[in-house]
Amino acid sequence: MSPPEPEPEPPAALLVPEILTSIAQHLSHKDFLNAVLVSHSWxxxxxxxxxxxxxxxQRWRIIMATDKVFPDMVVFRKYAHLVRSLSCNNLQYYMDxxxxxxxxLTELNVxxxxEDTLPLLQLNTQTLTCIKFKREHELAKRSFRVLEFLTxxxxxxxxxxxxxxxxxxxxDYESEDAYEEQRRRCNRDRKRPPAPVAPISTTATATISAAAAAAATVEEEGEEEEEETSSSPTTVLMSQTRRAEEKEAAIKLFxxxxxxxxxxxxxxxxxxxLxxxxxxxxxxxxxxxxxxxxxxxxDQLQLISQCQYLTHLRIQLCRYSERHLDSEELSAVHLDVACPNITHLDLSWSTLKDHEIAALLKQLPRLxxxxxxxxxxxxxTMDMLAGFSSGIRDQLEELDLVDAREIQSSWIQRLLxxxxxxxxxxxxxxxxxxIIGGSASATAALAMPTAADTSEAVTTGTAKNGSMDSDTSPMSWVCLQLQELQLSITGISPQSSLQEQTIVYDQLSKLTQLQILSLGGNYLSTWFRMGTLELSLNKGFDRLKTLKELRVFNFSYMAHDLGMSEVEFMMQHWTKLRKVVGTIGINVHEGEAGSANGLGTTTATGAQKKTGTGAGTDAGTGGCPS
Known part of the structure; x- marks a missing residue:
């Protein structure tokens, strides 16, 4: 009889951090630390x-804390050499x-x-690769040892x-000496007693008051002479010269x-x-x-032009930066950016106008x-992104137009x-x-129109209607390699036919490479959505079984009919699904309203259930988050 085969050795604890991260949300701080100390090998x-x-x-947590928030000094000093990335709110509590x-340290975020950060910065000059410094906005004008930091x-x-x-x-803030002088003056004003008021009926008191007033006058004159001596023109000039030299040196160092x-x-x-x-x-x-x-x-555009090898550019231009320009000078400003290597451009929350954005896109052929x-x-801007003369239309891999101003639904269809x-x-x-109009036109077409024909149709439609509409997009979606789609499909009325929703589901089912599908979400311009897809198997939801690569599905803030049958469908066909965000209503017995279980966020570790009330088949109740 052959001896039993030895059991394989357990693999190295490479996934232990991931395991502990998953269970940490269910444990208290003490239990989590005990779990870490369970095994010496771990x-x-x-x-x-x-x-x-x-x-x-953070500082406010230290001030408001009722128990000990600092780690043990001995333990900290023992393992402090292992710290590579440090993030803190205020260093004055942690210097020891x-x-x-x-x-x-390789990364320092303060x-x-x-000025308390200077010793720590000096201690790690040989290892730091990433520095993130933020000053309080209210203190931006106060004196600051900028030159030492930059050095x-x-x-x-x-x-x-x-x-x-x-x-x-x-x-152009004042020096520390100026702040100290101002503080001393305020203290003298607070300590100086008020001038006594002489009574009318008493001559002696009036004489004493007059003497006190005379003494106060002499004291004030002496202090004024001292102030004039301390702030002589020569001293002021030397101070201004020194600050100008420090400012010039700081700019050069930066x-x-x-x-x-x-x-x-x-x-x-x-x-x-500059x-x-x-x-x-x-x-x-x-x-x-x-x-x-x-x-x-x-000046911002000039600085960008001096970075000719940029690949990622993020600008948040605000109009107050142009307040020193009049209308004629402002109209002469051109976005001439000589950075042909830029591949990623982010203009979110910017006040740039449409023609300025289009001019900037024209300068970036590799976007x-x-x-x-x-x-x-x-x-x-739409012509630069999706026009037939656009040089970046076929190479664009990512577009983010969430809450874009004045954008039309037909333009979204045109991009897709x-x-x-x-x-x-x-x-x-x-x-x-x-979507329905574009898909129907594509289905009815016998052959794909040429670029010239489509361009002529777009030009004709724009000339007739004065703007781009759905007729300018007579094709179905061509972005079949989409991996992430975040888009809310609205305008579906309860009286809409089954065929209309089926067309929309058919369009989505062609995106077989999708990994993230978000049909809901909480944006600034919208919250709870009515007239969305019902997400019901009876209305064509089963056509999405082709999305075999789907990992994240978001249907939050939607009015829908997604129930337990649809959940079973997702578990059966979307085998790679790891996260579901939304709220559903589940009927315990068919035909009667029972207690509703809300499905919150489902991850690889399981479903996190919430309890609520309401009928599961009610679109308004089933879709609204509990």
């Missing part, structure tokens, strides 16, 4: 991973913990930045990513750092001046974000990703019928009539 694997990223409690123990950041030889928010490199980084984010009040040398090029910079920047409108949430989208290379598409909503 503990040995987890110690470096758990200490790799450290997020310290961090210095000199955290000396191998909110509510102050230390310039010494970070491996610095690759830099994000600054309200850092105020070239702000742009010197830009020659080293590949990713730069400038948020609000960081810098207003580089001293307008012809220098920042060769290493690949990703640039200018968000609500105080730099003027034209594959375009995001424009809450932005002005008009016909000129024109951009064949799309992989990810996000928009707010589309009317089902545009």
């Amino acid at each position: 503990h040995a694997h987890l110690i470096p991973l758990l200490w790799h990223t450290l997020a310290l409690p 913990y961090l210095i000199p123990y955290c000396a191998k 909110i509510d930045l102050s 230390l950041m310039n010494d970070c030889i491996f610095l690759d990513t830099l994000r600054l928010e309200d850092f105020a490199v070239d702000e 742009y010197q750092i830009l020659h080293r980084v590949t990713t730069l984010d400038i948020v609000r009040n960081v810098i207003k001046a 580089p001293p040398n307008r012809s220098e090029v920042f060769y290493r910079l690949r990703k640039l974000a200018l968000l609500d920047c105080t730099m003027s409108y034209m 594959i990703s375009f995001r424009a949430q809450r932005t002005n989208i008009g016909e000129k 019928c024109s951009c064949a290379g799309l992989r990810r598409f996000r928009a707010t909503e589309i009317n089902a009539k545009d």
Whole structure:
């Protein structure tokens, strides 16, 4: 008899962090720590991973805490050398913990930045690759040791990513001496007693009061002479000269750092001046974000033009940056950006006009990703995205037009019928009539129209109607490689025929590569939606069985009839499904209303159930989140 085969050794604990992350939401803090300490082998694997990223409690949590929120000092000092990424709100509470123990940081994220960060920054200049600093917006005008910060950041030889928010490199704030002088004056004003009021009937009291008033006058004159002596013109001039030199040195250091980084984010009040040398090029910079920047409108474009090797550009241009321009000068500003390598453009929440966006798109021949949430989208931009003369129509892989202003449903249909290379598409909503009309026209067509014929039809339709409508999109969706679709289909009335919903489901069923399908969602412009797809097997929902790659399905904030039969259908045909977001109503007995179980978010670990009341077949109740 042969000996039994030895049992295989358990695999290395590579998935332990994922397991603990999954069960952590069901455990208390104490139980979670006990679970970590269950096995010495797990503990040995987890110690470096758990200490790799450290997020310290925020200041308000420390002030309001009723128990001990700081870790044990001995334990912290023992494992502080394992910390690589540090994020904190205010360092003044943690100096004894961090210095000199955290000396191998690669990422430093400090909110509510102050001079307390300087020693920690100096301690990690040889290892830091990512720096994110944010100052409080209210303190942006106060005196700040900017030059010392920039000098230390310039010494970070491996610095690759830099994000600054309200850092105020070239702000014209007053010096510390001026703030101290102002504070001393306020203190003197508070301590100085008020001048006594002389009684009319008493001569002696009046004499004493007069003497006191005379003494106070002499004291005031002495203080005024002291103030005049301390703030002589020579001293003021020297102070102004020194501040001007520091400001010039700070600007020079800032742009010197830009020659080293590949990713730069400038948020609000960081810098207003351009580089001293307008012809220098920042060769290493690949990703640039200018968000609500105080730099003027034209200077931002000039800075972008000096980053000729950019691949990712994110701009949030606001009109207040143009307040120093009159209407004639503003009309002469052109978005001439010499960055032909840009592949990802994000203009979300920007105040750029339609013709300005179109002019910018014209300068980017290699664009594959375009995001424009809450932005002005008009016909000129649509022509640049989906027109037959567009050079980027067939190469676009990502479009995000969620809550775009003035966008029409027919334009959404036109994009889906024109951009064949799309992989990810996000928009707010589309009317089902545009999908039904386009699909019917495509089904009735005997042959695919040529580009010239379609272009002529588009031109004719626009000339007749004055705008693009559904007749300009006589084809079904051509983006059959879509992996993510976030779009709410509306305009389906209760009286709509079964054939109309079937056409919409047929259109969706052709997207066999979909991994994320979101027919609902909570956007700024819409909330709860009526007139959406019923998501019922009786109305054609079973046609979506071709979506074998689907992993995420979102039907939240929709009026629907999705019940237990549809859930079983999804479990049977969507075998890769890992997450479901929405609320459903389930009837316990057919024909009578029972208790409703809400299906919240379903993940690979199972379903998280909620309890509620209401009839499951009621579209209004079944679709509304509990």
